[in-house]
Amino acid sequence: xxxxxxxxxxxxxxxxxxxxxxxxxxxFAFSISFDLATTGWWDYxxxxxxxxxxxxxxxxxxxxxxx
Numbered sequence: 001x002x003x004x005x006x007x008x009x010x011x012x013x014x015x016x017x018x019x020x021x022x023x024x025x026x027x028f029a030f031s032i033s034f035d036l037a038t039t040g041w042w043d044y045x046x047x048x049x050x051x052x053x054x055x056x057x058x059x060x061x062x063x064x065x066x067x
Contacts, residue, residue: 012022
């Protein structure tokens, strides 16, 4: 088990450049995953109330008036 910890330390934390790169990649991945999770949650809880859900009703109604 100590070998795994030593490998992780040498790979990600020993050199400052690797540590900073790890922090940036982790922050970027967290940002994307948090954005996807909150967007999914918002869409789930507001289903049927958003423009993307009701757009087809208004577009079809508008096409019938033009003819």
